[in-house]
Amino acid sequence: MAKTSGNPLRELMIYAKPYRILFVGIIGLVVIYNLTQVIQPYLVKVAIDRYLLVHQAHLGPIAEIGIAYLMITLIGLVANLFQTRLVAFAGQKIVREIRIELFTHIESLSMKYFETHDTGRLLTNVSSDTTRISQFFTQFLLSVIRDGLTIVLVMGAMLILNWKLGLMATIVVPIIVVISVVFRPHLRQSYNTTRSRLSRLIGFVAENLTGMRVVQVFHQEQKQLHAFNNLNYPYQDASITEYKWDILFNRSFDLLGNLAVAFVAWLGGLAVMHHAIQLGVLYAFISYIQQFFSPINSLTQNWNTLQSSMISAERVNNVLATPPALSDPQYPIDPDPIGPGAIAFEHVIFHYDPAQPVLQNISFSVKPGQFIGIAGETGAGKSTLISLLGRFYDVVEGRIQVDGVDIREMRQSDLHRLIAVVQQEVHLYSGTIADNIRLFRNDVTMEQIEGAAVATGADTFIRNLPNGYNTWLTPRGSNLSAGQRQLLAFARTVVLNPKILVLDEATANIDAVTEMAVQAGLVKIAANRTTIVIAHRLSTIRYADCIYVMHDGQIVERGNHDQLMGLHGRYSEMIQKASITNQSEQLA
Numbered sequence: 001m002a003k004t005s006g007n008p009l010r011e012l013m014i015y016a017k018p019y020r021i022l023f024v025g026i027i028g029l030v031v032i033y034n035l036t037q038v039i040q041p042y043l044v045k046v047a048i049d050r051y052l053l054v055h056q057a058h059l060g061p062i063a064e065i066g067i068a069y070l071m072i073t074l075i076g077l078v079a080n081l082f083q084t085r086l087v088a089f090a091g092q093k094i095v096r097e098i099r100i101e102l103f104t105h106i107e108s109l110s111m112k113y114f115e116t117h118d119t120g121r122l123l124t125n126v127s128s129d130t131t132r133i134s135q136f137f138t139q140f141l142l143s144v145i146r147d148g149l150t151i152v153l154v155m156g157a158m159l160i161l162n163w164k165l166g167l168m169a170t171i172v173v174p175i176i177v178v179i180s181v182v183f184r185p186h187l188r189q190s191y192n193t194t195r196s197r198l199s200r201l202i203g204f205v206a207e208n209l210t211g212m213r214v215v216q217v218f219h220q221e222q223k224q225l226h227a228f229n230n231l232n233y234p235y236q237d238a239s240i241t242e243y244k245w246d247i248l249f250n251r252s253f254d255l256l257g258n259l260a261v262a263f264v265a266w267l268g269g270l271a272v273m274h275h276a277i278q279l280g281v282l283y284a285f286i287s288y289i290q291q292f293f294s295p296i297n298s299l300t301q302n303w304n305t306l307q308s309s310m311i312s313a314e315r316v317n318n319v320l321a322t323p324p325a326l327s328d329p330q331y332p333i334d335p336d337p338i339g340p341g342a343i344a345f346e347h348v349i350f351h352y353d354p355a356q357p358v359l360q361n362i363s364f365s366v367k368p369g370q371f372i373g374i375a376g377e378t379g380a381g382k383s384t385l386i387s388l389l390g391r392f393y394d395v396v397e398g399r400i401q402v403d404g405v406d407i408r409e410m411r412q413s414d415l416h417r418l419i420a421v422v423q424q425e426v427h428l429y430s431g432t433i434a435d436n437i438r439l440f441r442n443d444v445t446m447e448q449i450e451g452a453a454v455a456t457g458a459d460t461f462i463r464n465l466p467n468g469y470n471t472w473l474t475p476r477g478s479n480l481s482a483g484q485r486q487l488l489a490f491a492r493t494v495v496l497n498p499k500i501l502v503l504d505e506a507t508a509n510i511d512a513v514t515e516m517a518v519q520a521g522l523v524k525i526a527a528n529r530t531t532i533v534i535a536h537r538l539s540t541i542r543y544a545d546c547i548y549v550m551h552d553g554q555i556v557e558r559g560n561h562d563q564l565m566g567l568h569g570r571y572s573e574m575i576q577k578a579s580i581t582n583q584s585e586q587l588a
Contacts, residue, residue: 029083036076041287048280095134110325129312136309147295257293339403340368341499341530348398373541376550420498428477452494458487505536
């Protein structure tokens with residue numbers, strides 16, 4: 001889709017350009033099919049007027065006309081079959097490309113976008129909206145070509161047969177235009193309202209399915225059901241309103257078509273009685289009137305498809321028109337693949353809202369291979385520090401360097417190959433354990449997977465599973481414990497083999513026994529790597545080369561464990577609180 005907002009119809013047609021030769025073939029088949037439909041009433045007219053309504057019927061010519069009618073019908077059926085298949089093929093190819101482009105663009109957006117936009121709306125964009133866009137090509141565009149050509153051919157045939165009756169039949173055209181103009185704004189508004197309310201409903205359902213454990217633990221089923229109904233009923237009302245306008249719009253054309261047939265039958269009947277026209281001509285005219293209104297009715301029904309497709313196109317285009325908050329430099333610097341992994345924060349300032357600073361003048365450096373700990377209470381800015389290092393956000397002031405290169409001067413893909421972040425919440429995919437460790441990279445061998453699992457201590461529990469590394473994980477890895485999921489995240493990191501390892505409170509969900517195994521594994525993982533650990537349990541950073549203590553977005557203390565304990569400051573207080581908490585848990 002175009003990256004700038006504009007005419008949604010024009011933007012939809014951009015996707016048809018690679019298939020223009022295919023659409024030319026479709027148009028050719030449509031022409032053949034429509035010609036067969038227009039010729040059929042004319043053949044019947046010839047049979048009636050020349051060979052039936054005469055003093056002596058001629059069966060030979062009638063049989064020839066019947067054979068010609070049959071052959072033309074078969075040609076039309078074959079042409080219609082192939083045009084339908086080609087349109088479906090083109091439509092599915094187009095929607096596939098739209099989904100790929102949309103998903104690729106969504107992946108390029110910054111974390112801030114996902115924090116401020118409804119996930120349900122994005123799900124609707126990728127699934128429902130792209131499907132409706134495909135209907136523009138498979139239904140509406142085909143209808144415009146086929147039905148528009150039918151109207152032209154039928155009008156030409158009627159004018160050739162009897163230009164007076166033909167002109168009388170065109171009286172309904174202005175009425176059709178008026179009806180379309182009257183109904184169009186109501187149809188568009190109803191479709192837009194329905195789609196918006198459906199997005200909110202899907203978002204609510206997706207959020208609750210993800211957090212169903214919390215809903216049930218806190219017995220919030222009834223409250224969430226009430227909230228669901230508060231979204232479901234407005235969607236129901238919007239859908240009913242949409243159907244109401246659809247029915248009024250379509251039935252208006254049905255009524256108009258039936259009145260037109262009756263009008264032509266009456267005028268034509270009078271003309272036959274007065275010998276002004278032949279009976280065969282009247283038959284052909286009635287057939288053509290029905291053919292005339294059939295495509296009009298089809299076009300009006302597909303008008304609904306056009307409206308919904310254009311609204312979906314606008315919604316998808318709004319996503320595609322959103323530029324990534326972070327972009328790669330025009331002339332990126334390639335990081336040294338064998339660089340030592342040094343890190344430097346230089347006077348870094350960051351905020352989401354200028355009135356509420358998050359990080360204030362942060363400066364520190366990490367030597368290659370060092371093990372660094374970051375401690376602080378919740379909200380101190382620890383995780384934000386790591387988000388900036390991974391360039392999920394850009395600093396407001398200052399800079400961050402890796403091996404002497406400003407991370408803003410690297411490609412994001414290069415930076416993410418250098419730095420691996422293991423977070424407290426581990427996201428696992430539906431698939432085997434092996435797939436989740438290799439992250440679906442085909443170049444990772446089973447030997448590498450097993451080696452990583454052994455290094456992190458995950459191999460022990462994996463071997464005890466029924467199918468070992470081929471054990472199938474349910475969505476989000478819910479058939480594993482929190483500690484097991486965390487161990488898989490460590491193994492995944494080892495496979496990535498980064499120069500810099502960041503653990504963002506990654507041991508918070510691991511029990512004491514498992515933590516001991518993980519600590520042993522971390523020693524192996526951290527060897528020859530720069531390691532930064534954000535500590536939830538201060539025991540994980542006790543033996544760090546340097547510990548930085550943060551408070552209100554500033555580094556207020558720094559040093560190793562013994563040095564910080566000697567200061568009797570914040571770190572010492574945190575250790576004492578942790579000790580009291582552990583004693584309380586043991587007594588409980």
